[in-house]
Amino acid sequence: MSYYFGVEIELIAQPHNVQEPLLRRLYYEELAWSLNRHGLSAISDRLDGSKYRKHPEHYNKWWITKDGSLGDPSYPRIPLEAVSPTLWTLGNWEHEIDTFWYAWDAVFQKPDASSLCGSHIHVSPFPAKAFSLSQLKDIAIGIIFYEPLIQELLPECRQHNKYCRKNTLRSEELQNMGSDDGDELRDVWFYISEGIDDEEELRDFMQESSNPRTDRYVLWNFDNILPGRSGSIEFRGGHGLRGPEATRTWVAFVVAFIHLCLEQDNYSWRRFQNGYSPRQFQRHSMSRFWKDLIKAARFLNIRQHLPSDWSDMLSLFRQDCYEEFDSDVEWLSDDDSSIKSKGDSDFSNSEPSDSDPSDKDTSDEDDYSGGYYHSDDEY
Secondary structure: OEEEEEEEEEEEEOEOOOOOOOOHHHHHHHHHHHHHHOOOOEEEOOOOOOOOOOOOOOOOOEEEEOOHHHOOOOOOOEEEEEEOOOEEOOOOHHHHHHHHHHHHHOOEOOOOOEOOOEEEEEEEEEOOOOOOHHHHHHHHHHHHHHHHHHHHHOOHHHHOOHHHEOHHHHOHHHHHHOOOOHHHHHHHHHHHHHHOOOHHHHHHHHHOOOOHHHOOOEOEEOHHHOOOOOOOEEEEEEEOOOOHHHHHHHHHHHHHHHHHHHHOOOOOOHHHHOOOOHHHOOOOOHHHHHHHHHHHHHHOOOHHHOOOOHHHHHHHHHHHHOOEOOOOOHHHOOOHHHOOOHHHOOOOOOOOOOOOOOOOOOOOOOOOOOOOOOOOOOO
16 A cells, blocks of 8 residues: 655745845745756746635646745745645655755755744545545544544644644544543544544544634644545644655654554454453553554555654654744644634735735635645644
């Protein structure tokens, strides 16, 4: 088995060559040109006031675009988002990632370690491009079962970030049912396996809240499993990526986790059908989880991108959350009232000729079903 995936990388960085006036559009073009010069395919957002797009016409090239959630960094830093083409775990995806960062270094300095920046990874199966309902249920069960361990592995700036809240905290149904002990897990698992009849019901169970505007701001976003969309699942817990090693590691982590959910029967709801007692069930230790994750990564031939011990995963990214730490940053709050969509954020007050603050993309729909889906997310 193998998987398609795509990466969205939010970045703030200073260009090597600071030109006046400091027009972001020109640096977007320069990065796209650098990517093309190094053998990749890329285009950039012209920021010409036309309808804001979070993706190119097709997911067959890198797309360099704006990101409203990054605001207006101090001079002369440039905010942007780089959206990868659809990649394949059996393809030469590592070369694609490494070349992106090599081309990046030709234009920009190392990205800021800003808590404003995040990364999202979309995963779908090869060659179907959409998971079956049975597969989606197994993934949902795995997400709930392993949620405390996944949360512990996240960088601190993502653990309590309102834009990637735990599914069990965002979903009203999950909050009401609970998932802390064996009996509650049993009820959740049987409901998923027997009480959910289609993708829309599963999506709602995993993330529907009293405020539909915030539903997709979960650690694992199921919006794209709905009919007519790409079929991918989005992981939103990654911090701002700053180089090839971290990018490869997060990709391997997310894809291996999805595979673990699909292939490991030791926690699947099927075990209850085989006579196991949920009252005796306990969540795995971190060591056990990491061992199973490594096994899944080895099967996919991506084992080399994950550290041998889970504690190394923590230390690998912890330093990337503190450089621009501000007690007023919104992620410290659990109040969702301040969440705004990309279209609600002015992209730049310093570059009126290149951006239009009234330029909004209010649709979460995507017209491309051949690759992973990119919604107009906050970080």
